Amino acid sequence: MFHSHGTRRSNAAARSSASGGLEGGGVGSPAASSASEGSSFLPSASTFWLLLHGLCCLISLFLGFRFSRLIFVLLFSNTIYTYTTTTTTTITSTRTETLTVSFPLTHTPPIETAVKPNNSALELSDKMSNQGSSHSQVVVGRHGIRIRPWPHPDPTEVMRAHRIIERVQQEQRKWYGVKSPRPLIVITPTYARTFQALHLTGLIHCLRNVPYPVTWIVVEAGGVTNETASLLARSRVQFLHIPFHEKMPVEWAERHLTENRMRLLGLRVIRERNMDGIVLFADDSNVHSLDLFDEIQKVQWMGSVSVGILAHSGGPDRTLLTEDEKLNPPIPVQGPACNSSGHLIGWHTFNSIPYSEKSATFVGESATVLPGKMEWSGFVFNARMIWKEAEDGRPEWVKDLDKIGENGEEIESPLALVNDASFVEPLGDCGKKVMLWWMRVEARADSKFPPGWIIDPPLEIVVPAKRTPWQESDDLAGSKLEQDDRRFTRPKSRSSSKRKNALPGQDN
């Protein structure tokens, strides 16, 4: 700290001497300035020189060798130098000044670097003084540290940089990514319930980020509702909203079957309209990774990916692992299994035996929800596989879609669509990479939620929770609490009285 103070003082002294030298007519010399000063004062020359000596000692104490070098060059050089002073500001805003001195180079004439004005912050435009040389030269020695007055990012530039990055990434995808990307057709069965907004919002945002054209077929049980329609309208994804005549049943087993029928309806829509692309089954409560969409572009006719099964009940996991299970913990994945040469030899399924007694039967029950044997979401196929006319040579191992479900039989998994399951292509590094997860989280079937998730009319009655972490207050704090409550309700509302007892019918 002291040192920097000293530097400032001594630098200021050096600066004044240097600038005095400039005024003196080009040849900087402290002797000249001091001589002019000396003539205006009356003390004797000896005391004056003593004072000067002391001053020089003080300066060299702090500047050190630089001062002596400066004096040496000033007195003994025979070429004219202009001294430039530069100031730099650091974030702590201590002013440090540095001298830029050009040294005599052995073979080349000295050239000054840019002359910077003596301000607290450096100007952006420097005046290059190229005196006496035809080509620009770089000078050895101390240079100033250039800092612009506002060293912070400019928002337009940041946006431009982001656009550059986006374009670069697009180009990268063009060279190294999928060569001719095919559009995706995503089939999702859904129905209006409390958790629908949660699930569909996640799926919408995922589909929005998919870098390929997406057509989303949303099949809704119980007909088209405003809930679903409003969510889809805001989704900015191209969608088809198809009604399904049955209502979604409350039992899980029935629900799985109904969902299968809804998916078949989606497939029939594709068939009718001859839509082209890759068909993917995205259940609304599943979670997908964006790698999945890049990976399924590789499918020829029918492919299968590994699905991570997140079977979890609402409560703590009470299943105790047996010794055997502790050594080889069960992998909660459904998907293709390959041999060492990468050919499909079988299927991994989810071991549901530990959960068999405690599985949930009703939607919203706090027990583990079990998946089916092979989830639909783990299969993708080429839309041409289900077209009526076998245009591109639909393989013989594919059944005709019309013949499926004719007799009212239930379709458990997409493997029912094919005659020979060995033609299914394993994707995702032969099923080793899990890129989507199956999860079923639902509230009770009779749970209520504000329609459209808009709270209207505004809350009028504030009911305290039964067990708050803070102490139930007496009047002083109570009135303050009332004030807070008043702030949170809309101004139109009437009283925000605190009721100690919950009113029936208002309790949610």
Added chain:
Amino acid sequence: MGVKSWILPLLLLQILFGKFGIAELEQHTERISGSAGDVLEDDPVGRLKVFVYELPLKYNKKIVGRDPRCLNHMFAAEIFMHRFLLTSAVRTLNPEEADWFYTPVYTTCDLTPNGLPLPFKSPRVMRSAIQFISTNWPYWNRTEGADHFFLVPHDFGACFHYQEEKAIQRGILPLLKKATLVQTFGQENHVCLKEGSIIIPPYAPPQKMQAHMITPDTPRSIFVYFRGLFYDVGNDPEGGYYARGARASLWENFKNNPLFDISTEHPTTYYEDMQRAVFCLCPLGWAPWSPRLVEGVVFGCIPVIIADDIVLPFADAIPWEEIGVFVAEKDVPNLDTILTNIPIDVILRKQRLLANPSMKQAMLFPQPAQPGDAFHQILNGLARKLPHDKSIYLKPGERTLNWTAGPKGDLKPW
């Protein structure tokens, strides 16, 4: 006549098909042609002959044996060039037919405990080597070294000092006045760069870089990337000397800018991060050249070169202005404006040029040597200087080199 009548349509067909082939290549990469032409893929074999002097082992093998760290630092090109030439097809054992003479002396292998080379003995080592070859073979005295080349990859080349002021004071070793110097240092109008020198990239370990490659479809999400010192606290605590204040200016202006991923850390994912960046800064340090240029080219990150008047490697074969971005040191505070104002087509073209495999090969010193690598570019550069002008051959009795020039300490035998 009948034969000729269908030659023309055949030619046309070939041109058509040939164009389609080139068009596919051009989509992804672009051909590189510098001021010397399309020379990166030239084969030097058959265009020149190099004679390698057999020096006593104290000049090369024993030096490396004493400190094998020399094989991994950025000055290792001198060692690997020797090894390459010993087994190369351009080597000739008959000095009478040689166009160029190579002296294998390792002057940059005297390392401190930290691994930095000390140049204090290097002038004496070089002098001693030249004395050896001039007394044992007649070819040095024939031309006073004008058809000899030396590798001097240290900071300031043959000035043999790491501090710029001292290097300028010493100048290039007087004995090397006529020889061709192959060095990493290049700055216009500088004492330590003489005319006719070949600038090479610093050595970067090819296997290490290869081991850290990631898939090219990993999206580039970092805008500007730099890892290194901004202030050299040991040698220049106040700043202003180191890098002529340019690195300090970078830090002060852009440390708060989220587009600039700059810091002094040494991450283990340095190479991987470079492959995820669009621009990689290559500012000068104590010397203007830096291995970051090589790393940027190999990893496809556009190099932003901040070093006034720098001469880049193989400048006549590689059009650096089309590949990298040059920023004057005085413009460093505006670096973000400069970089974001580059048109996107220019950026994409630079990336296409960088993706050209011959560009990456030209910057590397792989062992064993591969066609198009830096060894071959050095030989191409030497071949382009042929044929030698007749005036280099001195008349008998003519002497221009002053063997006693230079500081007294250099004259001591080694």
